[in-house]
Every structure is written in C-alpha cells, then in structure tokens.
Amino acid sequence: EIVLTQSPGTLSLSPGESATLSCRASQSVDSNYLVWYQQKSGQAPRLLIYGASTRATGIPDRFSGSGSGTDFTLTISRLEPEDFAVYYCQQSVDSPRTTFGQGTKVEIK
C-alpha cells in the first residue's frame, strides 16, 4: 500500500498570505494519479486538483498543484476566508488500493 504523508498537520495563516502544503508518497506516484481535495467543516470533500496540477472545474486560479515522483505540493496564493479548510491528497496509481493522506488543516491565525 502506498502511504501518503501530508505536512504540516496544521498551518496557521492570515487571509492574504500564501499556503504551501506537502504530500509525500512512500513510493513513486505517476502524477496523472495524484489529486487534491478541499473539505470545509461539515461538508463533503470537493475535488480541487487532478493530475497533480490541473484545476478542476470552477476552482480559482489561486490554487495550484505541482510535483512528481514522491513529492507533491498544493499552493494557495492570497488566502481568502473561504479557503480555511482541511486539504487531502489522494493517489490511485495503486488502484484499487487507492489511499488518502491524513490531511492538512489550514486555519486562521
């Protein structure tokens, strides 16, 4: 099973600042099979980024994804109040053993 480790666990930032979230895989992941979700409190997850770097429909361009191999990054530039949430990465290269990272919480400082 491919283990995804997200860091940091919690990021405390102010609106307008930038956030950098890391997702590290225990073995190499084809970037086509790496996605990011956003989950706001009390809501279902929402697909943000697929193929490691492509924004899903309706996702603002302040969200960007990058990376390859075992290291992937989600960057949120100019945090808006609605961006404070928990973010998860997911790999499906090892499907059906698809796995999620444990999440990074972006909270208001």
Add this chain to the structure above:
Amino acid sequence: EVQVLESGGGVVQPGGSLRLSCAASGFTFTNFGMSWVRQAPGKGLEWVSFISGSGASTYYADSVKGRFAISRDSSKNTVHLQLNSLRVEDTARYYCAKDWVLQGARPYYFDYWGQGTLVTVSS
C-alpha cells in the same frame, strides 16, 4: 446538474447490519463507477468500496472485505452498500462518490460527492 444523495445510516449494535443507499442523477449512470468513502469522527478519509458502471467489477478495502457488499441498480440509478458484522471501528460518515473516469474498471478519483450518511456502531 450532478447530484448524489445517501441514505440509510443509523445506530446499530456491534455485530449488526445496515444497508446504505446512494441515489445519483445528472449523468449517464452506467458510464461511471461509484465508490463509498468513509470518515470516522475527527479523522481522515478512507476509501471503502467501488463498483464499476456495468457492475461487473467490485473492490473492497481490506478492512471491510468479507463483511461489506456493494451493488448497483441501474434501473433506479442507485448504489447500495450492505454492511454486515459491524464493528465499533466502522463508526463513520459514509460518503458516496462518482468516479471521474469514463468506463473505469477501478476506482480513480472522485468528482462528485454526496453529503454522507452517519453510521454509529455502539452497544
């Protein structure tokens, strides 16, 4: 507009059973696989089970294999998850999610999610 709506959650004793349902609309149901993903209170996401658009392929996480069974009724655009031999550690919100990949035979990633249904296993 794609919609996914789960139902069937509740409180059940350890060893008991429950049947979850997921009604989907707004897309060609037989073209897409569907998964169940769960989230224990205050915890992260865990993929549980997948069924392909045709129903020919099904997969389960090791943690539920042999206890849970997924099925789909294409005449009603509905997916079911039968939960048997429930354990305290199965307590979670269960989300139904549409797979992104057209005609996918395995779970990939999920572009539409329902709001989930809560399953509590407690004596």
